[in-house]
Amino acid sequence: MIPLTPPLLARLAALIVVGVVVQTAMISQLPIAGANADLAPLLVMAVGLLCGSLAGGAFGFGVGLFVDDVLLQQLGVSSLVLLGVGYGAGRIREARDPEGTFVPLAVGAVATLIFSVGFSLMQFLLGVDAPVSWALVRDTLTTLVINTLIALPVYAVVRRWLLPSLPDDPRRRRRRAYTTGGLSPLSRS
Amino acid sequence: MYDKTVRRRRAVLGLLVACSLILLTAYFGESGGGMLHGVQRGTSEIVSPIQDGASRVLKPVRDLFGWFGDTLSAKGDLKDVRAERDRLRSELLAEQSAEREVQQLRSMVELDGALGLKDYAPETGRVIAQSPTVWYATIRVNKGSDDGVRKGNPVINEEALIGTVTETFSGSSQVTLITDTTSHVSALAFSGRRGSVFGVVSAASAGSPNDLVLEFAAPSARLNPGDRVVTRGTAEDSDRLPSLFPPGLAIGEITRIDNAGTDTQEVHLRPFADMQKLNFVRILTRPEGPAK
Numbered sequence: 193m194i195p196l197t198p199p200l201l202a203r204l205a206a207l208i209v210v211g212v213v214v215q216t217a218m219i220s221q222l223p224i225a226g227a228n229a230d231l232a233p234l235l236v237m238a239v240g241l242l243c244g245s246l247a248g249g250a251f252g253f254g255v256g257l258f259v260d261d262v263l264l265q266q267l268g269v270s271s272l273v274l275l276g277v278g279y280g281a282g283r284i285r286e287a288r289d290p291e292g293t294f295v296p297l298a299v300g301a302v303a304t305l306i307f308s309v310g311f312s313l314m315q316f317l318l319g320v321d322a323p324v325s326w327a328l329v330r331d332t333l334t335t336l337v338i339n340t341l342i343a344l345p346v347y348a349v350v351r352r353w354l355l356p357s358l359p360d361d362p363r364r365r366r367r368r369a370y371t372t373g374g375l376s377p378l379s380r381s
Numbered sequence: 382m383y384d385k386t387v388r389r390r391r392a393v394l395g396l397l398v399a400c401s402l403i404l405l406t407a408y409f410g411e412s413g414g415g416m417l418h419g420v421q422r423g424t425s426e427i428v429s430p431i432q433d434g435a436s437r438v439l440k441p442v443r444d445l446f447g448w449f450g451d452t453l454s455a456k457g458d459l460k461d462v463r464a465e466r467d468r469l470r471s472e473l474l475a476e477q478s479a480e481r482e483v484q485q486l487r488s489m490v491e492l493d494g495a496l497g498l499k500d501y502a503p504e505t506g507r508v509i510a511q512s513p514t515v516w517y518a519t520i521r522v523n524k525g526s527d528d529g530v531r532k533g534n535p536v537i538n539e540e541a542l543i544g545t546v547t548e549t550f551s552g553s554s555q556v557t558l559i560t561d562t563t564s565h566v567s568a569l570a571f572s573g574r575r576g577s578v579f580g581v582v583s584a585a586s587a588g589s590p591n592d593l594v595l596e597f598a599a600p601s602a603r604l605n606p607g608d609r610v611v612t613r614g615t616a617e618d619s620d621r622l623p624s625l626f627p628p629g630l631a632i633g634e635i636t637r638i639d640n641a642g643t644d645t646q647e648v649h650l651r652p653f654a655d656m657q658k659l660n661f662v663r664i665l666t667r668p669e670g671p672a673k
Binding site for chain 1: 389390393394397398400401402403404405406407408409417420421422424425428431432435436439442443446447450508509510511512513514515516517519521547548555562584585586587588589590592657658659
């Protein structure tokens with residue numbers, strides 16, 4: 193498990209603020225085929241994959257809380273769903289330690305799907321008076337496709353931003369294991 | 382050691398889930414002036430200037446992406462626009478003769494003092510943020526209570542009504558669009574020479590920025606696709622409950638009528654305003670019109 197050091201926490205907090213501001217001030221105003229990208233599940237997925245379940249869950253909770261707060265939405269809904277997304281992505285890292293280049297793409301797609309469906313279910317449970325329409329399904333699918341396409345670049349940006357504060361980046365660990373023939377230089381002796 | 386780590390992880394997860402549920406329940410149960418709503422307003426007050434700055438900085442990037450999108454859709458639009466032009470030409474002729482009649486009637490019933498838009502003290506604002514989820518059709522505008530904006534003020538763009546101010550801060554305000562599932566606008570549908578029909582315009586469903594429904598329209602009313610829908614304003618006999626909207630603001634055009642003439646009739650309309658391309662909006666800070 194990656195320790196949540198003050199520098200890492202500071203970078204995660206900055207990522208929440210910048211991510212939400214960029215989402216609301218730019219990306220939400222760029223409709224593509226009637227829908228728009230949603231950075232929140234992708235950011236949470238990336239942090240989960242890079243930092244593990246604890247940091248992923250906490251980051252998801254923080255992003256959700258900030259999104260609901262800034263947009264004057266029902267508090268707690270995004271927090272709850274993104275908490276699950278971050279925790280799940282973190283567990284994938286801890287249990288499987290996936291190596292494939294396209295892992296963030298697949299996990300990003302699943303994270304977006306879980307977030308969209310989870311958020312919709314919560315809205316229905318809270319009694320929002322809206323039918324399940326074809327427009328809603330189409331919108332969810334379009335966002336899913338867009339998010340899948342941008343999952344890799346978002347993951348790369350988040351990884352680059354968090355790298356200086358990550359003691360145990362998966363890629364660095366694997367590269368080290370490959371070049372030294374073991375999990376760490378100590379294992380050679 | 383492993384057990385301790387797992388226990389800690391699960392404890393934190395449980396704690397965060399509990400926090401989310403407590404927040405959800407408390408927020409859902411409290412009134413608009415409650416503590417959590419106050420915290421939310423405080424956060425928005427702080428973040429709004431940041432959003433405003435970010436919106437200005439990121440505008441060139443938005444414009445670049447918008448240009449690509451507009452270029453792709455322009456070709457498809459051209460055909461529709463030509464058809465629309467031909468239809469409008471023929472309509473114009475009919476309107477011109479109707480206009481003459483209206484002028485005569487106005488002078489007869491002394492309605493020459495009809496309100497112009499400037500009587501509603503419009504305040505022009507720029508859209509600085511938009512909700513990313515289809516469940517909340519809201520935007521943030523960089524005009525707030527310091528500029529005279531109040532809760533309930535109607536918001537229009539250059540084409541038609543787009544929504545209502547639902548929250549104000551000192552330098553910004555939250556606008557709930559008419560495509561939000563919580564929005565309802567009393568309206569009149571003009572059915573040519575057959576008169577007008579009362580109804581309430583609501584969102585057809587979440588995530589449908591181009592589809593509204595006119596509820597409570599009498600099944601016997603003879604509405605047709607192409608009929609225009611405008612705000613009703615305050616009815617003469619209901620001064621105690623004044624409408625938030627001045628009369629006559631354009632809303633949209635009827636596109637289709639499902640189960641016409643029956644109790645399950647559903648009148649669909651397309652809003653005149655493109656809710657996905659809002660840049661500048663006008664907030665009517667004096668919706669009741671000039672002081673009498």
